Amino acid sequence: MPLTQLIYTSRPFGFDAQTLDDILLAARRNNERDGITGALVCRADLYVQMLEGERAAVTATFGRILRDERHVEVTLIWYGDTPSRLFPDWAMRDDPARSWMWDQSAVRLGAAREAGAGAYRRLFDRVSQEPQEKMAW
Template sequence: MLVRLLYCSRAVDTSPEAIESILQQSRNHNPVTGITGILCYGGDIFLQAIEGGRMQVSELFATISKDPRHKDVALLLYEEIFERRFGGWSMGTVNLTKLNHSILLKYSEKPELDPYAVSGKVSFALLEDLMATANICGRA
């Protein structure tokens, strides 16, 4: 059974090296476990959708929740799915510093990433919009 999980967290270390370390670990680990997804980051906030088998996604989220590189981890959305939305990415990424802020303003009160202030469905709609406008890089 396939599921999709959407969560947000705050980065403990926002250096480019720390972000790249998280991405590289995801890209190495996820194909082996059948996980696909997208990671969006801006400021100190991560917004991530992960898809895959129920147990694999649950185990990955438990690992992320305990990861000292993340704090304030919040589950935004969890659902059973018929098909993957991010199947082409082992872990696609969006760097919000290079994004037209009008896309962010479309989904929130301010042109900044704040998944803590909106619903999980709104955050997922943002990710879908980013994918539709080709703002995601790092295809597997």
């Protein structure tokens, strides 16, 4: 069965630490159940997420995200098959937006909308290479 990766962006609605914790707890529980791995890069003005797993599971998860009121302006960036997972050990890795990403002004001016799928794939390639300690959830 081929693996699928999906990348989307959205704007958080009501972003705060508790909302982010709630999203991550639910994502980790659901993703572990559904065989999905991935990463969420998050900050107050932008979510960028990669989901990877079997096509049906990834599609169903994206459908739940589209209905989730905590995400607005959800934009599908890339969807396609892949030979391997970038985040095989992460039901959902969370990563703060790094200084090498756009600042808030650039996001307001459309940098996240204008970046192509290649830019986002490079972002997740870079995140997957950076060490992060697993949190006990």
